[in-house]
Amino acid sequence: MKRAGFDSRWLPVFLLMPQLAxxxxxFYWPAWQALQSSFYLEDPFGFGSTFVGFENYLRLxxxxxxxxxxxxxxxxxxxxxxxxxxxxxxxxxxxxKVLHGARTYRTLLMWVYAVAPPVAGFITLIVFxxxxxxxxxxxxxxxxxxxxxxxxxxxxxxxxxxxxxKQIPVNFIFFLSGxxxxxxxxxxxxxxxxxxxxxxxxTVTFPLLAPTGFFLLxxxxxxxxxxxxGLIDTILRNNxxxxxxxxxxxxxxxxxxxxxxxxxxxxxxxxMVLVLALTIFQFRMVDRRIHYT
Amino acid sequence: xxDITHTAPTEDRQARRINxxxxxxxxxxxxxxxxxxxxxxxxxxxxxxxxAEIMQTGPSLxxxxxxxxxxxKALLGAMSFSGExxxxxxxxxxxxxxxxxxxxxxxxxxxxxxxxxxxxxRFATFAFWLIFTTLLLPLEVRIVxxxxxTQKLGLLNTYGGLIIPLIASATATFFxxxxxxxxxxxxxxxxxxxxxxxxxxxIDILVPLSQTMIAAIFIIMFVFGWNQYLWPTMITTDESxxxxxxxxxxxxxxxxxxxxxxxxRSNLLAVLAVLPPxxxxxxxxxxxxxxxxxxxx
Numbered sequence: 001m002k003r004a005g006f007d008s009r010w011l012p013v014f015l016l017m018p019q020l021a022x023x024x025x026x027f028y029w030p031a032w033q034a035l036q037s038s039f040y041l042e043d044p045f046g047f048g049s050t051f052v053g054f055e056n057y058l059r060l061x062x063x064x065x066x067x068x069x070x071x072x073x074x075x076x077x078x079x080x081x082x083x084x085x086x087x088x089x090x091x092x093x094x095x096x097k098v099l100h101g102a103r104t105y106r107t108l109l110m111w112v113y114a115v116a117p118p119v120a121g122f123i124t125l126i127v128f129x130x131x132x133x134x135x136x137x138x139x140x141x142x143x144x145x146x147x148x149x150x151x152x153x154x155x156x157x158x159x160x161x162x163x164x165x166k167q168i169p170v171n172f173i174f175f176l177s178g179x180x181x182x183x184x185x186x187x188x189x190x191x192x193x194x195x196x197x198x199x200x201x202x203t204v205t206f207p208l209l210a211p212t213g214f215f216l217l218x219x220x221x222x223x224x225x226x227x228x229x230g231l232i233d234t235i236l237r238n239n240x241x242x243x244x245x246x247x248x249x250x251x252x253x254x255x256x257x258x259x260x261x262x263x264x265x266x267x268x269x270x271x272m273v274l275v276l277a278l279t280i281f282q283f284r285m286v287d288r289r290i291h292y293t
Numbered sequence: 294x295x296d297i298t299h300t301a302p303t304e305d306r307q308a309r310r311i312n313x314x315x316x317x318x319x320x321x322x323x324x325x326x327x328x329x330x331x332x333x334x335x336x337x338x339x340x341x342x343x344x345a346e347i348m349q350t351g352p353s354l355x356x357x358x359x360x361x362x363x364x365x366k367a368l369l370g371a372m373s374f375s376g377e378x379x380x381x382x383x384x385x386x387x388x389x390x391x392x393x394x395x396x397x398x399x400x401x402x403x404x405x406x407x408x409x410x411x412x413x414x415r416f417a418t419f420a421f422w423l424i425f426t427t428l429l430l431p432l433e434v435r436i437v438x439x440x441x442x443t444q445k446l447g448l449l450n451t452y453g454g455l456i457i458p459l460i461a462s463a464t465a466t467f468f469x470x471x472x473x474x475x476x477x478x479x480x481x482x483x484x485x486x487x488x489x490x491x492x493x494x495x496i497d498i499l500v501p502l503s504q505t506m507i508a509a510i511f512i513i514m515f516v517f518g519w520n521q522y523l524w525p526t527m528i529t530t531d532e533s534x535x536x537x538x539x540x541x542x543x544x545x546x547x548x549x550x551x552x553x554x555x556x557x558r559s560n561l562l563a564v565l566a567v568l569p570p571x572x573x574x575x576x577x578x579x580x581x582x583x584x585x586x587x588x589x590x
Contacts (some may be wrong), residue, residue, distance in 0.1 A: 005413050006491040014419055019405035019466065026461035027427050030438035091325045094318045096374035107575055108326040116520035118541040119563050125545060132351025168329070177586045189566035226433045229521035230300040234545055249431050255437035264437050271434045279429050
């Protein structure tokens with residue numbers, strides 16, 4: 001709050017009202033419902049529900065299918081985050097260095113930010129078309145018969161490639177602005193001290209980018225967990241079958257298709273706890289970031 | 294060959310080394326740009342070739358003459374039997390969603406941030422926490438109960454039900470709060486001495502001061518709203534209200550089946566679905582980058 005504020009009794013209440021009303025109705029009410037129904041078992045035919053305590057949660061952690069989905073989600077998140085961050089960092093370092101065409105490169109490398117995830121999924125289906133997809137043909141050069149939606153691993157790889165493609169721009173923008181905020185004096189001092197460009201990168205630039213990197217780590221993790229839904233759903237075309245799915249996708253499938261409201265709610269709550277942990281971790285990193293800059 | 298003998302060998306080697314460094318930088322960037330651009334070029338190339346041919350051969354480097362007929366089909370033709378989800382009608386719904394979301398979000402969160410920063414409120418801390426807890430849980434996590442609440446309120450198949458629940462998070466409020474806190478206190482003091490009330494101060498001083506911030510947030514929110522997928526898929530079942538991004542699912546499903554898949558039209562609909570947000574991001578690049586990197590999400 002400001003030192004010099006206004007004194008008014010009703011105006012601030014009136015100003016806050018729209019935001020608070022929307023949040024209460026569309027955030028706290030649903031969140032509370034998820035928490036509540038995660039302790040109930042709902043009758044599939046709509047004849048009421050019974051309190052079952054932690055049974056929904058226990059059922060979740062005993063289900064091999066759920067654990068498999070969780071395992072895939074972890075692998076998927078790690079791969080997407082790693083490749084999206086490292087490719088973007090490489091491109092940002094180069095884009096920061098070149099003298100000619102810097103603006104054009106920047107535009108060409110960042111426009112994909114605005115592409116909706118389902119469109120990325122649609123493109124994936126075309127480039128991995130069984131008959132003539134360019135990437136199918138590329139993998140065929142190595143004798144790899146690539147089958148998206150038919151083979152578990154191949155589908156997973158296609159999902160990772162598409163998700164990385166979609167996420168590079170955000171990381172690129174943040175890394176580039178991080179690089180550009182490194183003071184000129186620091187760069188010049190490093191240039192005098194060390195002639196090797198790669199040594200300069202690892203001992204000076206990389207540590208200075210670490211705060212940006214930590215922040216992006218969280219952003220990429222949430223992206224891989226939640227924002228890839230549309231991409232995955234488009235690739236699977238409504239029919240997961242034996243293909244890999246992420247935890248968020250499972251919440252949706254079990255809640256809407258399977259009509260397992262209790263189990264789906266329990267999954268929601270597990271994800272809520274996960275996001276909560278990530279956010280706490282993020283706040284700690286932000287604290288650290290202040291010391292860096 | 295004659296030139297080489299004229300220059301000293303050491304100098305020559307140095308000149309060449311610097312050159313190679315720049316060449317490799319450009320090579321990496323060109324490879325990156327190709328990786329990002331190729332899918333878009335491919336979608337458009339495919340739309341210029343007759344569908345029957347594409348079905349056999351796939352994308353190539355050839356440019357055909359089917360582009361404009363396919364554009365017409367994409368804009369005016371419908372995906373489903375009802376005939377209500379044409380490219381144009383989906384474009385309209387997407388616009389309503391993108392603009393409605395961005396405007397709604399900015400108005401609501403600016404008002405809330407103003408109340409939190411500039412007023413002495415007894416329950417200010419409580420309201421602050423109530424609002425900022427929403428940063429923790431994305432809509433995807435509480436999707437099923439959110440749907441049930443929207444259904445109970447009778448908001449299915451309405452633009453209100455589509456837009457309002459998406460606004461229920463504090464990203465923009467948080468951002469405006471940070472910005473308002475950075476505005477010097479002297480401005481309020483001066484305004485008060487000059488006799489300006491809270492409403493006048495907000496409209497005549499704070500809003501004009503925030504212009505750049507509003508533009509930056511607007512771009513990010515428009516892209517976010519336009520690109521929504523899961524929520525529209527659940528809330529809107531009325532085909533005349535389908536958005537483009539939501540329609541992608543129908544588009545993909547139409548590529549399956551025994552008849553000749555309409556690649557030309559489908560690809561152009563996908564291009565149409567990315568065109569407005571991409572245009573906004575490219576044309577307002579400076580504001581967009583500023584908004585993205587300074588809001589820290």
